Amino acid sequence: MAILEIRNLSKNYGKGENQVKALKHIEFQINQGEFVALLGTSGSGKSTLLNIIGGLDTAAKGEIKIQGKNIAKLKAKELAIFRRRNIGFVFQNYSLMPVLNVYDNVALPVSFDRGRHIDHAYIKQLLQDLKIWDKRTKYPSELSGGQQQRVAIARALANKPSLILADEPTGNLDSKTTNDVISLLKTSGKQYNQTILMVTHNEIIAQSCDRIIRIEDGFLLENGKDGGFYA
Numbered sequence: 001m002a003i004l005e006i007r008n009l010s011k012n013y014g015k016g017e018n019q020v021k022a023l024k025h026i027e028f029q030i031n032q033g034e035f036v037a038l039l040g041t042s043g044s045g046k047s048t049l050l051n052i053i054g055g056l057d058t059a060a061k062g063e064i065k066i067q068g069k070n071i072a073k074l075k076a077k078e079l080a081i082f083r084r085r086n087i088g089f090v091f092q093n094y095s096l097m098p099v100l101n102v103y104d105n106v107a108l109p110v111s112f113d114r115g116r117h118i119d120h121a122y123i124k125q126l127l128q129d130l131k132i133w134d135k136r137t138k139y140p141s142e143l144s145g146g147q148q149q150r151v152a153i154a155r156a157l158a159n160k161p162s163l164i165l166a167d168e169p170t171g172n173l174d175s176k177t178t179n180d181v182i183s184l185l186k187t188s189g190k191q192y193n194q195t196i197l198m199v200t201h202n203e204i205i206a207q208s209c210d211r212i213i214r215i216e217d218g219f220l221l222e223n224g225k226d227g228g229f230y231a
């Protein structure tokens with residue numbers, strides 16, 4: 001079943017001479033439980049695409065359906081709730097809250113939902129798996145880039161979202177930690193039947209995913225595993 005459907009998606013930044021066509025008629029679908037790698041050179045439109053799917057930015061044209069819901073039709077408040085309950089986002093720049101410690105940053109998306117209980121054991125497990133449990137009372141400014149990145153990954157997984165959008169989640173990690181993080185994402189994906197769309201520059205990691213989507217200059221170039229297109 002397609003959990004994510006993108007139809008004829010276009011996005012421009014700016015106007016007139018300065019206009020940048022960041023996405024051009026992008027179309028693809030992702031099925032529930034798939035782990036998809038999003039590849040493309042710097043400036044090709046990867047973050048733009050993730051931000052629009054995650055409801056953080058709006059498209060100029062086209063349609064995005066998540067679990068059959070057209071997200072452009074949701075009111076701001078509905079979108080915020082939908083996003084919090086269903087989407088885990090790992091930002092390229094981490095976007096941690098500087099005034100909260102590691103544990104509270106990770107628990108934040110859950111604690112926003114009044115009445116939802118914070119699964120302490122699960123958060124502890126995530127922080128242990130990501131080897132930052134000993135940093136739980138530290139603040140983001142006291143962490144290295146790679147540690148902050150792992151906090152951002154834990155935060156995205158804390159809610160057990162059905163869709164995980166990860167913008168270069170291993171960009172700042174050494175190869176051993178990168179492999180650990182990819183394994184964690186794969187295990188989590190299998191255990192909770194999560195769909196993952198992950199930006200990476202690493203071709204080897206991309207080849208280990210279920211499918212590769214490649215964009216270049218705002219165009220979809222590849223949608224499949226073998227360099228071809230996927231029906």
Ligand SMILES: Nc1ncnc2c1ncn2[C@@H]1O[C@H](COP(=O)(O)OP(=O)(O)OP(=O)(O)O)[C@@H](O)[C@H]1O
Pocket residue numbers: 013014020021022040041042043044045046047048049092
């Ligand atoms: N807020 C913005 N205003 C104007 N132009 C923007 C904005 N955000 C992105 N762009 C432009 O849109 C294009 C796509 O940018 P995007 O950030 O999506 O690339 P990317 O593939 O994520 O690159 P990277 O690998 O470097 O993160 C680029 O030409 C960029 O300069």
Ligand SMILES: [Mg+2]
Pocket residue numbers: 046047048092167
């Ligand atoms: Mg980017």
